[in-house]
Amino acid sequence: MSIEKEKTAGADEIVQVRREGDVTVVTMNYPERRNAFSMKMRLALTEVFQRLMHDDPDTRAIVLTGAGGHFCAGGDLSEMHSSTPPLLALRERIAVGVRLFKLMYAGTKPVVAAVEGTCYGAGLSLAAACDVVVSADTAKYSCAFGKVGLLPDTGILWTLPQKVGGGKARELMLKGDVIDTTTARRIGLVSEVAASGHALDAAIAAAARFASYPPVTLALLKASLVTAGNSIEDACRLEIDLNPLTRQTSDHTEAVKAFMEKRRPIFTGA
Amino acid sequence: MSEKQTADTETASLIEVTHEGPVAIVTLNNPRRRNAMGRQMRQLLRDTMHRLMVDDPQSRAIVLTGAGEHFCAGADISEMTKRTILQSREILAESCVVVREMQAGPKPVVAAVEGVAFGAGLSLAVATDYVVAASTARFCAAFLRVGLIPDTGILWTLPKRIGMARAREMLSLATEIDGNKAAAIDLANEVVEPGNARAKAIEVARGLADLPPLGVALLKEALTNVATTMDGALRAEIDYQPILRQSKDHQAACKAFMEKTTPVFTGE
Numbered sequence: 295m296s297i298e299k300e301k302t303a304g305a306d307e308i309v310q311v312r313r314e315g316d317v318t319v320v321t322m323n324y325p326e327r328r329n330a331f332s333m334k335m336r337l338a339l340t341e342v343f344q345r346l347m348h349d350d351p352d353t354r355a356i357v358l359t360g361a362g363g364h365f366c367a368g369g370d371l372s373e374m375h376s377s378t379p380p381l382l383a384l385r386e387r388i389a390v391g392v393r394l395f396k397l398m399y400a401g402t403k404p405v406v407a408a409v410e411g412t413c414y415g416a417g418l419s420l421a422a423a424c425d426v427v428v429s430a431d432t433a434k435y436s437c438a439f440g441k442v443g444l445l446p447d448t449g450i451l452w453t454l455p456q457k458v459g460g461g462k463a464r465e466l467m468l469k470g471d472v473i474d475t476t477t478a479r480r481i482g483l484v485s486e487v488a489a490s491g492h493a494l495d496a497a498i499a500a501a502a503r504f505a506s507y508p509p510v511t512l513a514l515l516k517a518s519l520v521t522a523g524n525s526i527e528d529a530c531r532l533e534i535d536l537n538p539l540t541r542q543t544s545d546h547t548e549a550v551k552a553f554m555e556k557r558r559p560i561f562t563g564a
Numbered sequence: 565m566s567e568k569q570t571a572d573t574e575t576a577s578l579i580e581v582t583h584e585g586p587v588a589i590v591t592l593n594n595p596r597r598r599n600a601m602g603r604q605m606r607q608l609l610r611d612t613m614h615r616l617m618v619d620d621p622q623s624r625a626i627v628l629t630g631a632g633e634h635f636c637a638g639a640d641i642s643e644m645t646k647r648t649i650l651q652s653r654e655i656l657a658e659s660c661v662v663v664r665e666m667q668a669g670p671k672p673v674v675a676a677v678e679g680v681a682f683g684a685g686l687s688l689a690v691a692t693d694y695v696v697a698a699s700t701a702r703f704c705a706a707f708l709r710v711g712l713i714p715d716t717g718i719l720w721t722l723p724k725r726i727g728m729a730r731a732r733e734m735l736s737l738a739t740e741i742d743g744n745k746a747a748a749i750d751l752a753n754e755v756v757e758p759g760n761a762r763a764k765a766i767e768v769a770r771g772l773a774d775l776p777p778l779g780v781a782l783l784k785e786a787l788t789n790v791a792t793t794m795d796g797a798l799r800a801e802i803d804y805q806p807i808l809r810q811s812k813d814h815q816a817a818c819k820a821f822m823e824k825t826t827p828v829f830t831g832e
Contacts, residue, residue: 374809375818384806392798400794440783442821443776443814443829445805451786452797460787461725462750464693467783468672468772481750520794 309338310361311346314498316354316505318346325362331416331448332370333387340394347401351563354505357497358398358424359408360417368415368438388447391416395449398423400520402513404504408497409433410490414472419448422457422483425504425516428497429475429484436473437466456523458482508545509563579608580631581616586773587766588616588623595632601684602640603655610662617669621831624773627765628666628692629676630685638683638706639715656715659684663691663717668788670781672772676765677743678758682706687716690725690751693784694772696765697743697752704740726751776813777831 310321320342322329329335346353360366379387398405398420407424414436421427421435437454439446446454446467455463458481466473478484488496504512514536522529540546544564552559580591590612592599601609616623630636647655666673666688675681675692683706689695697703705722707714714722714735723731726749733739746752756764772780782804791797808814812832820827 371818371821375815375822378810378815381806381810384809385802388802388805392802395798440775440779442817443779443811444808445779445782445786445801447801447805449794449798449801451791451800452794455724455787455791459725459727459750460721461695461753464787465753467787468693468775468780469768524793 307338308334309342311342313352315502316352317357317498317501318350318353318355319357319359319494319498320346321359321361322366323361325360325364327370328364328367328412329360329362329417330367330370330373331391331420332373333390335370336390336394340390340397343394343397343401347397347403353403354509355501356403356405357408357494357501358405358420359494359497360410364411365407365409365413365433366417366420367412368417369444371442391419391448395419395423399449399453400517402516403509404501404512404516406497406501406504408494409484410493414438416448419446419450419453422453423449426485426497426500427478427483428486428488428493428500429478430490430493431475431487432490433475433478433493434472435475435478435483436470438470440468441470454483506561508540508543508549508561510543510545511540514540578602578605579612581612583623584766585770586622586624587627587769588620588625589627589629589762589766590616591629591631592636593631595630595634597640598634598637598680599630599632599685600637600640602643603658605640606655606658606662610658610665613662613665613669617665617671624671624775624777625769626671626673627676627762627769628673628688629762629765630678632679634679635675635677635681635701636685636688637680638685641710659687659716663687663721664788666691666693667717667721668785670777670784672769672775672780672784674765674769674772676761677701677703677752678761680704683710684716687714687718687721690721691717694754694765694768695746695752696754696756696761696768697746698758698761699743699755700758701743701746701752701761702740703734703742703746703751704738705735706738708736708738774829776808776811776817776829778811778813779808782808 308324310323312319346356405424407421407427409421410430413421415438418435418437437446462481475487518532522532545561549559578593580593582589616626673692674694675689677689677697680702681689682704686703686705705714730749743755747755786800790800813829816827
């Protein structure tokens with residue numbers, strides 16, 4: 295059913311979905327606004343990630359990218375300028391981004407960002423919500439919320455300090471300066487650098503590596519990393535609770551067997 | 565009001581406050597002792613920081629620096645031996661107030677570090693939002709060298725700032741590093757030639773003073789007190805962002821973006 299839906303996702307869809315083996319590539323497709331994170335974009339991404347995470351067993355890893363040489367320019371200021379809804383309605387709108395963030399960051403499958411060009415504001419939040427960021431060497435990053443009087447959102451209040459340290463996160467959030475890929479790599483925001491125009495290929499390769507790992511264990515690992523850093527108690531409790539579960543999986547048995555037989559294991563998610 | 569009275573006493577010069585436009589410059593001022601913090605200086609710093617944060621609408625950013633060639637050599641060791649445990653507890657609580665105020669208070673704080681930032685001096689620098697260091701600046705968590713547990717918030721602020729591995733190294737080996745090394749590990753945000761830290765810090769603070777004040781205030785509050793877990797961080801954006809979306813400053817920023825002009829922010 296979900297595959298049928300993908301086939302109908304035409305070039306005019308704001309979010310495009312296609313399959314590369316076990317990897318599903320999700321493309322933000324609003325190139326005339328550098329894939330701005332409009333309400334329509336948020337809703338479409340949320341629906342796609344909900345489906346890929348929870349209703350698509352064939353997808354083992356996800357790549358998120360942008361059409362037209364840019365990742366995402368962030369919130370749509372023209373949309374924000376045109377109307378200011380009441381507080382309760384605004385809370386609902388923010389909650390859409392929060393839902394999307396949780397699906398990506400705390401969901402069951404690994405997500406790899408493929409970043410070319412602009413990655414600003416909520417675009418940066420989306421990249422930071424991914425498990426791994428593959429960046430073109432020409433990409434530019436900015437946490438550009440403060441300059442327009444907004445709080446950094448879509449999860450980045452959590453992910454940026456976690457990934458780059460609290461000191462660097464405060465700097466990026468307060469100053470909003472544009473940083474290049476070399477800096478983004480140095481501070482830990484970017485995991486892998488590709489030549490300009492090749493971020494997507496490299497991201498698909500990275501996602502294929504994820505897809506070759508045991509799915510149940512990957513899902514439990516992602517869930518663990520959300521709270522494991524809160525305290526040493528949390529980390530130890532998670533390990534005591536979850537490691538025995540992974541020991542019981544067929545995939546673990548298969549890995550041990552393959553190790554003894556000196557062959558590559560094949561993981562099924564059982 | 566009581567702060568103003570304190571500021572008029574003869575010890576007022578231990579903390580000096582000057583203003584450059586929207587930037588308030590707070591100077592630790594006991595250069596003969598490398599600006600070592602005795603109790604009077606701590607209390608004055610606490611009162612001054614509080615006043616600038618909550619009772620000085622003209623100031624939108626704060627620079628913290630030391631008089632003479634040094635930032636701060638740490639606590640005044642000559643005062644230490646005279647105290648009971650209860651008295652020490654009171655003094656540490658006074659320092660913690662300053663740290664919380666700088667981390668979570670509504671205005672950005674930039675440290676300008678020349679010379680030594682040792683012990684509690686390092687703690688003060690680390691508690692700011694942005695550290696400008698001279699290349700020859702000297703940073704050291706010297707607490708263990710005098711048999712003390714690191715204080716003035718640094719058990720929390722240093723691991724948060726530079727990561728646990730490097731924080732453990734700095735705190736438990738009391739190794740000294742210079743400005744360049746501090747920048748390499750993101751302890752300092754920026755490194756400048758010796759003698760230029762104050763001017764650069766004021767320049768950075770002027771930039772931060774141009775930001776919408778309510779957004780800055782809610783960001784600092786969120787990062788310090790609310791975004792301490794993932795769920796807390798997400799709650800912060802749902803609770804705070806709608807308020808900011810309705811602010812005049814955000815609307816002015818959108819309008820300026822559409823019209824390609826530079827917005828002026830009022831804090832409303």
